[in-house]
Amino acid sequence: xxxxxxxxxxxxxxxxxxxxxxxxxxxxxxxxQFQKSLAISPNVLAKRLADLVDCGVLERQLYSEHPPRHxxxxxxxxxxxRGVLLTLLAWGNKHFAPDGVSVRVMDSSSGRxxxxxxxxxxxxxxxxxxxxxxxxxxxxxxxxxxxxDHAAQQQPLVLxxxxxxxxxxxxxxx
Amino acid sequence: xxxxxxxxxxxxxxxxxxxxxxxxxxxxxxxxQFQKSLAISPNVLAKRLADLVDCGVLERQLYSEHPPRHxxxxxxxxxxxRGVLLTLLAWGNKHFAPDGVSVRVMDSSSGRxxxxxxxxxxxxxxxxxxxxxxxxxxxxxxxxxxxxDHAAQQQPLVLxxxxxxxxxxxxxxx
Numbered sequence: 001x002x003x004x005x006x007x008x009x010x011x012x013x014x015x016x017x018x019x020x021x022x023x024x025x026x027x028x029x030x031x032x033q034f035q036k037s038l039a040i041s042p043n044v045l046a047k048r049l050a051d052l053v054d055c056g057v058l059e060r061q062l063y064s065e066h067p068p069r070h071x072x073x074x075x076x077x078x079x080x081x082r083g084v085l086l087t088l089l090a091w092g093n094k095h096f097a098p099d100g101v102s103v104r105v106m107d108s109s110s111g112r113x114x115x116x117x118x119x120x121x122x123x124x125x126x127x128x129x130x131x132x133x134x135x136x137x138x139x140x141x142x143x144x145x146x147x148x149d150h151a152a153q154q155q156p157l158v159l160x161x162x163x164x165x166x167x168x169x170x171x172x173x174x
Numbered sequence: 175x176x177x178x179x180x181x182x183x184x185x186x187x188x189x190x191x192x193x194x195x196x197x198x199x200x201x202x203x204x205x206x207q208f209q210k211s212l213a214i215s216p217n218v219l220a221k222r223l224a225d226l227v228d229c230g231v232l233e234r235q236l237y238s239e240h241p242p243r244h245x246x247x248x249x250x251x252x253x254x255x256r257g258v259l260l261t262l263l264a265w266g267n268k269h270f271a272p273d274g275v276s277v278r279v280m281d282s283s284s285g286r287x288x289x290x291x292x293x294x295x296x297x298x299x300x301x302x303x304x305x306x307x308x309x310x311x312x313x314x315x316x317x318x319x320x321x322x323d324h325a326a327q328q329q330p331l332v333l334x335x336x337x338x339x340x341x342x343x344x345x346x347x348x
Binding site: 004005006007008009014015018023025026027028037056077079080081082083084086087088089090092093094095096099100101102103104106107109112113115116117118119120123124127131132133134135136137138139141144148153154 | 177178179180181182183184185188189192193196197199200201202211230251253254255256257258259260261262263264265266267268269270271273274275276277278279280281282283286287288289290291292293294295296297298299301303305306307308309310311312313314315318321322324325327328
């Protein structure tokens with residue numbers, strides 16, 4: 001599995017896992033807290049938490065010795081998933097909030113509602129399909145290169161979509 | 175399911191679905207192209223594509239009338255998933271690329287490699303846990319409010335993690 005997106009999803013692509021990470025980012029740490037929030041069976045939750053510990057997203061730590069009690073804390077790797085959740089939040093708010101928005105992100109100092117977008121760290125420029133492309137890195141395999149080469153030969157998606165609106169002219173290009 | 179992250183994941187949280195969207199963003203449109211790229215069974219792929227059409231991420235369009243042939247194009251909703259995939263890419267590259275990076279994002283005009291981060295659209299400020307928080311929106315249910323209230327009462331995650339490094343002092347807070 002050489003694509004970094006695929007590799008990421010292998011770790012967290014599971015629906016429940018991302019919701020556990022969401023709750024952890026909201027400050028939940030204890031088994032009972034996750035169980036109450038997610039309303040899943042203890043067996044399933046225990047398995048998910050163990051998976052997330054195995055892949056280094058959570059760390060299991062003793063917080064009380066008598067009696068022994070553990071909690072689950074986000075590692076740096078887990079905290080770095082915040083960007084993924086912010087983009088999922090923005091997407092859900094834009095496309096699946098028919099009754100209005102239920103969760104937003106607020107700048108704590110100004111109280112302003114923030115709207116998450118993805119930009120380049122160095123330039124601050126939005127990473128739009130019109131101005132950026134996926135390219136092979138030094139460790140790209142032959143199959144990754146082929147896929148990205150194919151992508152590079154495509155016309156920009158938006159242009160293609162616009163043209164496809166006329167079925168007849170579209171058919172003549174097929 | 176009132177959390178926008180949960181609602182989003184309901185649609186695309188499935189591992190394969192996100193990889194189909196990835197391929198679509200790379201310009202693949204045809205059943206055979208997806209099948210070759212993903213190496214999944216035709217039955218599974220047909221089901222996934224139908225799901226993505228159902229939830230408005232892909233659109234099925236006729237591109238040839240004789241013989242009838244269809245392709246799958248990203249809708250605006252599907253194109254908007256690019257941010258999610260960019261953050262997954264960045265996360266995978268940072269944490270799961272032991273042999274080096276295999277896919278990167280490049281600014282097409284400058285040729286510079288971009289590093290995706292999530293910022294506020296209006297201010298350009300990174301949406302860090304230290305400076306931002308999740309707050310209920312107008313449509314928040316009681317359970318969403320409770321979860322976010324709890325989150326607001328937590329100390330910043332990074333501080334808590336630093337303190338927890340000393341098991342004894344941590345235990346005294348439990």
